[in-house]
Amino acid sequence: MEENKILETAEYVKEKLSGDSSGHDWFHTYRVWKLGKKIGVAEGVNLSIIEPACLLHDIADYKLHGGDREIGPKLAGEWLESLNVESCIVNAVKEIILNLSFLGVDNVKPMKTLEGKCVRDADFLDAMGAIGIARCFAFGGAKGNIMYDPSIPINKNMSKEEYSKANHSSINHFYEKLLLLKYYMETETGKKMAVDRHNFMKQYLSQFFKEWDGEI
Numbered sequence: 134m135e136e137n138k139i140l141e142t143a144e145y146v147k148e149k150l151s152g153d154s155s156g157h158d159w160f161h162t163y164r165v166w167k168l169g170k171k172i173g174v175a176e177g178v179n180l181s182i183i184e185p186a187c188l189l190h191d192i193a194d195y196k197l198h199g200g201d202r203e204i205g206p207k208l209a210g211e212w213l214e215s216l217n218v219e220s221c222i223v224n225a226v227k228e229i230i231l232n233l234s235f236l237g238v239d240n241v242k243p244m245k246t247l248e249g250k251c252v253r254d255a256d257f258l259d260a261m262g263a264i265g266i267a268r269c270f271a272f273g274g275a276k277g278n279i280m281y282d283p284s285i286p287i288n289k290n291m292s293k294e295e296y297s298k299a300n301h302s303s304i305n306h307f308y309e310k311l312l313l314l315k316y317y318m319e320t321e322t323g324k325k326m327a328v329d330r331h332n333f334m335k336q337y338l339s340q341f342f343k344e345w346d347g348e349i
């Protein structure tokens with residue numbers, strides 16, 4: 134996809150997402166775009182699908198649209214068509230966006246294309262590490278969830294059904310999703326980058342619980 138169309142897409146998404154405080158603000162998309170490019174280049178994958186897919190991946194989250202998983206791909210497709218982007222790119226981007234989300238441990242299927250693997254690894258990386266921790270508490274707060282309550286059991290094997298209904302504490306979310314992401318990375322570059330972010334979250338949780346218990 135041509136550079137001017139990429140930049141126009143970035144402007145469109147920036148406008149649409151600015152002001153969001155639920156974890157899907159423009160800067161999440163911006164980081165995923167950068168990460169996607171970095172992974173794509175390292176993996177030797179053409180960026181003409183990766184860049185628009187990263188930029189458009191969160192323009193309409195199904196969670197904020199009554200569970201409608203088609204709306205994101207549909208809007209992304211309409212935008213790219215309005216720029217006269219070739220239909221093979223439009224279809225590839227729509228397919229990636231449709232299959233991107235983490236919907237519980239029984240529902241993470243490998244991405245079909247190498248481009249898709251790069252985009253999902255980038256999106257998953259941004260849910261990990263220091264940024265992932267910040268997003269987790271920001272999202273939990275926006276939803277009105279509690280930070281932590283030891284009486285709420287942790288479920289490490291949530292099905293799609295349970296995951297979509299869960300209203301657990303933000304600390305529970307680490308065990309229900311964030312600490313599992315490392316195992317779902319699909320590119321060699323993504324796997325390598327996930328190591329530090331994963332370890333940082335484990336270290337954070339260890340400190341959190343020590344402080345919780347007044348040990349330190």
Ligand code: ADP
Pocket residue numbers: 155156157191194234235256257259260265268269270272273278299300301302303306310311
């Ligand atoms: P993504 O942009 O990776 O598709 P999601 O839409 O699933 O992410 O969620 C946005 C951000 O909010 C992510 O960082 C995610 O880990 C976090 N998040 C999602 N659900 C919860 C939750 N129940 N509690 C805390 N954080 C959450």
Ligand code: NI
Pocket residue numbers: 161165190191256
């Ligand atoms: Ni995302």
